[in-house]
Amino acid sequence: MGELGAFIILALVTLLPAAAVVTSRNLVRAAMSLVPSFLGVAGLFVLLQAEFVAGIQILIYAGAIAVLILFVIMLTAGGTGTAVRQANEQRVVGGLAAAALTAALLALLLRTAWPLAAGSLPRANVAAVGSAFLTTFVLAFEISSVVLLVSLVGALVIARRER
């Protein structure tokens, strides 16, 4: 019962700010609403016994990406002013498309009989994740580090003022 209560609270903490993110007319408010949504997802990760993923989620999403988005909103015009029209003319069609996809996903995901397995995750999660990264998934690890470097250089080059 306690787990269900925690899950419902965390799901609401995730979904209600997410609704504010996509509907708020003030973009600063939308970007600030990203933070509780990301924290709610981190809480769901803790419930799923993924403590390391939850920590990284807080550090990168709630820490870095939200601040980056806020910076760009502040540096560009038209984000904070509520006088600017923020939604385009396909609000109804977009809403219908999103609702249709959500309904299809829910029907598909909830009707499928997943091959559930009993048992719980190993205790020392972080150490196991680390050694999995450096043994089984070393290729993904190395490629993602190269992608990180390339995107760092690319972002610098793109955002640099041209002479």
Next chain:
Amino acid sequence: MTVGVNHYLAVSALLFGLGLYGILTRRNAVAILMGIELMLNATNINLVAFNRYVAPGALAGHVFALVIITLAACEAAVGLALVMAVYRNLETVHVDEINVLKW
């Protein structure tokens, strides 16, 4: 009633739909990036939930969630740099006004 994999899948589908709605209806490019971040978060919930309930002995779901978080950071950095470059050249961040490639 205990929490099962279906609960997490439902939350993830709803979050994905909200992100898609944001992408389809926002005019500001930064707001579209926010919608993409929500959809990536929904994916991560799915991966970690399946890791917990379908293959509890493995850690592949955690590993792939971490890789997706890394790539989301890359995508946010490059995307926001592109928004800054577009804003400097065209003085707008609204994607329906960025139409210099249209004849």
